[in-house]
Amino acid sequence: MISRSRIRIVVITMMFLIFIVVSTLGIIYGTTRIQTTKENKEMLHMFAKAYDENGFPDSAILQPSPQKASDDFTPTTSFHNFQVSTFYAVAFDLDGNVIEYLNDAPSGFSNEALVEYASNLLKSGKDYGEGNSVTYLITKEDDYILVTMMDTVLMDLTISYLIKNMIVFGGISILILLMVSIILSKWVVKPIETAYEKQKQFISDAGHELKTPISTISANAEILGRNLPDNPWLENIKYENERMSTIVHQLLDLARLENIKPTMSEVNLSELVLANILPFEASAYENNLELNYDIANDIIKVCDKTNMEKLISILIDNAISNCSPNGKINITLTEESGKIMLKVANTGEEIPENEREKIFERFYRSDYSRAERVGHYGLGLSIAKAIATEHEGKIWVDCIDDNVIFNLNFK
Missing domain, CATH: 3.40.1840.10 (YNR034W-A-like)
Incomplete structure (x- = not known):
């Protein structure tokens, strides 16, 4: 960045x-x-x-x-x-x-x-x-x-001599100005870079520090649950603790993506997408959603397998969570002229055009109450974008004919 x-x-x-x-x-x-x-x-x-x-x-x-x-x-x-x-x-x-x-x-x-x-x-x-x-x-x-x-x-x-001299002088001036601009840009962004590094370090440190108390609260709540069954206050503690645990793990995922170089290897992306679709079929069935997919065979991609699995899961989970009642979800994976395209589409409410880039920012939610209800906290799509970026890919969203389509493109 x-x-x-x-x-x-x-x-x-x-x-x-x-x-x-x-x-x-x-x-x-x-x-x-x-x-x-x-x-x-x-x-x-x-x-x-x-x-x-x-x-x-x-x-x-x-x-x-x-x-x-x-x-x-x-x-x-x-x-x-x-x-x-x-x-x-x-x-x-x-x-x-x-x-x-x-x-x-x-x-x-x-x-x-x-x-x-x-x-x-x-x-x-x-x-x-x-x-x-x-x-x-x-x-x-x-x-x-x-x-x-x-x-x-x-x-x-x-x-003619004047023109030649102006070209030489102009070229030298531009080269000098380029070097000065590079030096000045480094000086200008230095405070921003320092603040950004401190922010990343804080998120990482805070995430690790919070994991222990969250685990302790979870263990104590489980023990109390045996003695206080069906207690609404205790259930609320468990729910909020799980919510906090999810946020912390997502923050740590973001910090890890920014600080650790991914391990790249050749992966059969077709098999990876199919493997990540299967666990969501039950969830789609329970929510009366129609899940369709069309995956091209043997598409090979050099990537970090763990992160790519996370990216695919985020997009499918997002589609199921935001699909309209009794709606449809369509997943396609294609390769054309060396470019790999993954599309995850769901029927649902159109995302306003001025918010289609903002939804990939951290903690951004266009519909707060709905996002909270489905258990999303504004970090999933940020993680997806970070993974796409580290693989030199591009992710964006389109809204066409009552369909919200998340597009993921790799060169």
């Missing part, structure tokens, strides 16, 4: 921290990309404005004219960024004929390839975009159309 709590704490903590790390890195990448795109667009506007005033500018020596804010951009780009950028541009007349072109880096485009690429961008119908390691802007004036392109190879390389 403590181990599952630690795992749950680590998983929840890591989910939260991973979300924070991924969100932070995503924001860094997103803002960098947005700022880069904004600066690229601004420099293209600056180049186009300079061309409109003085023809093709020499980006190495010419400072473009100051730009005013508009709906497209807000000037923030430094002159240095403009100077170190590589531009390509092709000017067309209104009929699509080339007027002139600028090829700052012939190694990137040949003159023919530059003109052809610019023509294709012009035909695309888009005024701004990215492609082939360039960012482009198309501006239309009264007597010409200018296709301005800026080389973004270096910028794309920087962005």
Whole structure:
């Protein structure tokens, strides 16, 4: 239980921290990309404005004219960024004929390839975009159309380095946070673990200490019964003493399951279930109940035989105790695709859906007076769940068509 709590704490903590790390890195990448795109667009506007005033500018020596804010951009780009950028541009007349072109880096485009690429961008119908390691802007004036392109190879390389660094940084951060979470989870559950161990030790010690006085009371009551036959007060003492004895033995069973490693061996589960059904046939007959069973042959399960017998008996006893008058009990054992399924069903009152998990908790009884009347004290199903868990099984309850069905599944 403590181990599952630690795992749950680590998983929840890591989910939260991973979300924070991924969100932070995503924001860094997103803002960098947005700022880069904004600066690229601004420099293209600056180049186009300079061309409109003085023809093709020499980006190495010419400072473009100051730009005013508009709906497209807000000037923030430094002159240095403009100077170190590589531009390509092709000017067309209104009929699509080339007027002139600028090829700052012939190694990137040949003159023919530059003109052809610019023509294709012009035909695309888009005024701004990215492609082939360039960012482009198309501006239309009264007597010409200018296709301005800026080389973004270096910028794309920087962005790729940023992504790689973020992945490495994020991975290292998550590993560090995982180790910290594991250490912190151990520290957080330490008080709970200590209290839980003390509780188990108390239950075990108290159970053993109570066995002696219960046995003494039982022996004395038997002796008194010989001298005081049919005494209601004495009968009440015997009844309550038997009740206390049952609770103590069940508490000790729970403590034993939690503290002692089960002895596993191959068991013919089919024969074990049949052997545990037979003693209950008389009880079912006395209560006018119909007991039916369908047990598949030779189902083998590696388990603790004693505990498995106890689990089967608890489920059958629970079905008989809670079956409706003149009702039916159906027990089936099947194996399919390596999974073993035991079902114990009885006709009876439906268990409310919000209580179907709670009935496996210690001392939980959805109907107190009825549970007390049938001699159950809220520990049997807790023991059943503990046994199922130690065998890597799952136990749950369904209510279908006036039938209460306890399902036990083993891998």
